[in-house]
Amino acid sequence: MNGGNSLSERYQHESIEKKWQERWESDALFRTSSDNKKKWYALTMFPYPSGDLHTGHWYAMAPSDVSARLKRMQGHNVLFPIGFDSFGLPAENAAIKQNVDPRTWTYNNIERMHGQLRAMGASFNWEREIITSDPDYYQWTQWWFLQLFNQDLAYQAEAAANWCPGCQTVLANEQVLNGNCERCDNVVSKRFLKQWFFRITKYAEELLDFSKMDWPKRIETMQTNWIGRSEGARISFDIDIQNVSEKIEVFTTRPDTIYGATYMVLAPEHPLVKTITQKAYIEDVQDYVEATTRISEIDRLSTERKKTGVFTGAYAINPVSKKRVPIWIADYVLSTYGTGAIMAVPAHDERDFEFAQAYKLEVIPVFDHEKIDVSEPLEAAFTTGRQMVNSEHFNGTLATEAIKKVTTYLEEQQLGEESITYRLRDWLISRQRYWGTPIPIIHCETCGIVPVPESDLPVLLPENVEFTTDGKSPLEQLQEWWLVECPNCKKPARRETDTIDTFVCSSWYQMRYIDPRNKTAPFAQEFAKEWLPVDQYTGGSEHAVMHLLYTRFFWKTARDLGLVDADEPMLRLFNQGIILGTDGNRMSKSRGNVVAPDQQVEKYGADAFRCQLMFIGPWDQGGPYDPKGMPGIVRWLNRVWNVANHSYTNKSESTDPTEQKNLERTVHQTIAGVTEDLERFQFNTAISKLMSLTSTLGKVQENPSIDNSTWHWAIQTLLLLMAPLAPHITEELWELLGQPYSIHKQPWPDYDPQIAAEEILQIVIQINGKVRDKIEVAATINKDDVEKRALQQDRIKELLLDQTPKKIIYVPGKLINIVV
RNA sequence: GCCGAGGUGGCGGAAUGGCAUACGCAGCGGGCUUAAAACCCGUCGCCUUCACGGGCUUGAGGGUUCGAAUCCCUCCCUCGGUACCA
Structure with a gap:
């Protein structure tokens, strides 16, 4: 197989990746089906539409996609949705600085990120996409506000609030880090203001109970300390x-x-x-x-x-x-x-x-x-x-x-x-900003605080508003918007001009994904029963005491309203680490160490970029991403391409039973190892095992001594095991091998522990704990026979001379230690 | 200060009581090629030896054990979180 490939036979990621992304989309391959399979709700934290998908997004989402794909192949009905957390200050800052409408800015960014997310080749359920700044989403954020208001869980109070001069708004306690604003890093001061709060402290005691879910200890500790x-x-x-x-x-x-x-x-x-x-x-x-x-x-x-x-x-x-x-x-x-x-x-x-x-x-x-x-x-x-x-x-x-x-x-x-x-304080949720969900409240001189009737929702954000450089909220200056009739007494009244903290939008989004187009309720009960709670949540730990605490609070209010059954919204949580630049620092424009995913994809392909991100180290540890390592992954994908795409002919027509058995054993061991690694999010070791199998297959191909059907089974198994990690190349090869579309609909390979078990073992012989020799023995050997064989070795006899062993320790199948 | 994670070849890392350095990058040597790319093979911790071999090595020091990167104690460093919470 040396050299000799014509260009057309070579693996070309550009055409292959595009081809399959279009095909999967037009076939709606990853749409959830309503069959009898066991459900699996996999969720990765949805992005803010900043305008560019960066390497951190890839690092968070690509492995989450692998996990979702694994579950799908393992026979689950998988919901793996995506959307945009699209209200927030950056859009408003862009409006002030560049004089663009925040809506235009946001939706242009979303358009751009649609393309970038599709280029990742992730198996998202796009038909369930939600955008929190869409009226048909924030209508229900307002609905939630009213439910909390009716339950006395939302209230207005005068209090010393954290004021950020940079953002020109108040912040919740959780959003102040070391006295600075979580968003813009400005020093936060105190102001005495009338603000809206959610009564999260009512659930303080219950939020300390982590027994009904499987979350990292670290997050539990952080939340426990925060609640204090x-x-x-x-x-x-x-x-x-x-x-x-x-x-x-x-x-x-x-x-x-x-x-x-x-x-x-x-x-x-x-x-x-x-x-x-x-x-x-x-x-x-x-x-x-x-x-x-x-x-x-x-x-x-x-x-x-x-x-x-x-x-x-x-x-x-x-x-x-x-x-x-x-x-x-x-x-x-x-x-x-x-x-x-x-x-x-x-x-x-x-x-x-x-x-x-x-x-x-x-x-x-x-x-x-x-x-x-x-x-x-x-x-x-x-x-x-x-x-x-x-x-x-x-x-x-x-x-x-x-x-x-x-x-x-x-x-x-x-x-x-x-x-x-x-220590926990009630959650301050009002913001003196434009680009957010309007608080559905009307202030009437006669009737006081009057909630907007549910039938009048959504309270729409006005369009084409004026932005001033002093950062004051445009809503407050827009009399034709806030001057309304009191729903009670019909006298002139004033609409609340504060908007809702964006962390509220993201506190219930996992519930909307299950029924995203519902026009009469946030979601239907039948879908809640079918899909909730989330089985596996993945995302960064920077949200430990913000989003992850808020969403638990929201869920508990939903449970108490009878909307959901379980006590916790996300059963399992896994936090990925932070991807760093080549220099070991966080990627930032000022440091000049930013890796642009688009360029990596263009140069090496999405499969290679996905795999490289997963190969560099344990997912929960994060670490530096160095594009210099890419050739290794690219070489591996090429080798897979070559080994699967070249014909295999056992010319001699004779099979070597030992070789045949060895290959079978290696494949079964790889299935076992890769399955376990992927289930534990240990992508780096899974890939190294797949690389080893690829090398083994390359050697077998050069010197064919096993029968054709075993060969084909081995190649197909390799592709199946790789499919979640590198979805495009495996789909292409699957097709080239004449297998039925799609590889991603195939069942995950099973393994047989008996076939995977070694028959011949290598036993290390130690004298006083130092390795002196090695012997090969049958796996069935007993202690006495190993001892006998070890003491008969020339080298051991020589080293022992006339000394008699004081003690012999035998670790079955591994090692024998002779103590003198 | 307190809490958590971590410190292993030139680099990313593997091994969680049993052969340290899997897998990969970079390097070095070779093959193929007019040449390059691509691809393939070999080599690759340190010291010592012509060689066979021997010794040393997982941030530092001590301990437990037949045996420690892994468990325990003391200390140093890096990263993350948190900080007058009565």
Whole structure:
């Protein structure tokens, strides 16, 4: 088979890939059928239509496609849909900068990406495509909003919100990373604004339960930390000022340290600050509160910063010791967590200790410690002590029982109660932007907040709006759009001009795919029963506490509305890693390390690009993509082409039974290995096994000694195993071999463990753990015979001389270790 | 700081208690060719030896074991997440 190929016989990816993509599409090959096969809902996170499919998209989607194709060949009825998460800020920014309509910009990008996605050769169910900015999609996003509103899960409230000056809008907590905007990286500040929220905190406890699905531990941990459940107690402190009846409520995880609470701290934003501040301190306090608002969130959160605060002049009464304790305000106490106020126990809390040192406040240890003399001034706070001291009748209580005992006492005395606090905040979903789903609410002076009747949906986004460079929402300036009649009293009213966070659009999209053209409901019950939940979800882990938390929340509201049955939306989740540039950094235009998929496809073909992305390493680890490695994959595909496309003739007409058996064994081993690897998303090792089989077949072809039917079976098996990975070349070769269309409709090959089992084994002989010799034995051999054979080897006799073995360890089928 | 993943040839990586470096890239040598491309074959961790062979090697150090890249302890580095959450 050396050389000699005429050009027309050579593998040419351009024509082949185009040919099959068109054929599959016109035949609707990957449309779901309604037969009795077991369903498999495979979902890859849908892209934002940025205008170009980049290597990261390929890295996420191509392996997902392989998995879906494997399931299809394994006999499942597979739903593997695709669409576009097409609302969002980039379109609006393009509108402001380039003076193009966001709609035009978005739909042009979608058009372009349609072509690029088709070039991937993925087996998407295109007939179910959804585009979240289409009115017939966002009508149902609005419908969801109304359902949540009716269930009291959507509400409007005034709150300190994260304001991004770059995006000119508020953000949810999850969308602020290290004090910066998740999208544009601008420093986020706080603004007090009236905003719409989804009551995700209602599901905090249930969202901590991951037992009904199989997700990566890492994501579970991240969500658990984000929800941040803390057990403790709420305790009320009286304020020692005449005519002030309010109490200061604190949350603490350490009620057992209450006798050590020597001062209190309110967050600067705490509503009681004004009430309690004494005359002589008003100026200082006001200055401090103002200064706090000027400090950026990022500085305020820095643990490096020295703690600051001011005394209010007021005192509270420690509810158990009845001592007067000073009330301070300090920015190390956050208004957004717990009650926005703390009891400070400097002896047993590092932060309180640091603050007490700085302002010379009293430190009273209420636990003793094996290594610390608590009668001397403490050098540092310690959190875990031995038993209670300075705590009146609790003295002597062991640390292990302290929390429970003190909490019970507080409850008996009606001073406090057991309590659980979460870090999770309600989801802020309103955005002061144009290019999003309009919130279906009307504000009426007489009737208040009035939901738009479902029959009036969708509330359409107006077209041809004006964009100004100051980034203000065009909707607010469009009176003819927002001036409407109140659905209740018919008086003039104002339409809500905020739009919905795009993460809402993507929170329920997996449910729409099952019935994407439904005009009367988000989806029909019969399809929900047929397809939901998603069996395998794949995508990046950057959405751990955003999309992946939001979609679980949405699903639970859907379940409580009776729309779906199961408790979780995605049963299995797999996170791919991040594909990097050749230099090991994230691909970015500024670094100049971007690999354009279109060029790779043009040069090497989609099959080669898919395979190379999967071959470079484990999918969950990501890593650098180096186009220099492409020749290896291209060579392999060429070898497959040559080995399958060249005639095989056993001229001598005689078969070598050993060779025949060896080939059968190798093929069965490959089926077993590749099946297992693909099921575990270990594409790199699957491809290496297929490369090895290809080499073996090449050698057999050069020296034909097996019968023709075994040869053809081996070649066909190779193609079947490769079909999910390289769908085009395998389809072409399948046709050239005269097999029935399509290879992608064929059943996945089975293997026989008996045929796959080795008959002859190589046993390593070690002396004191070092390899000294190897012998070949029959697989059926027993320990004694291996020992005998090993000790008879000349080389072993020589090395052992007259030493007698102390111990002989035999690992069946692998190794024998002689210890002397 | 805390949590998680990782550190293996010149490079991407394989091996999760039993032959370290599978598979591939790059390199080197050869074949085919007028030549090139393509294709095919061989070789390819380090030290030592004419050779057969021997010794060393999985970030560093220690431990467990007949046997450790793999398990345990200490430390270093890289990447990701998170950060005054009372």
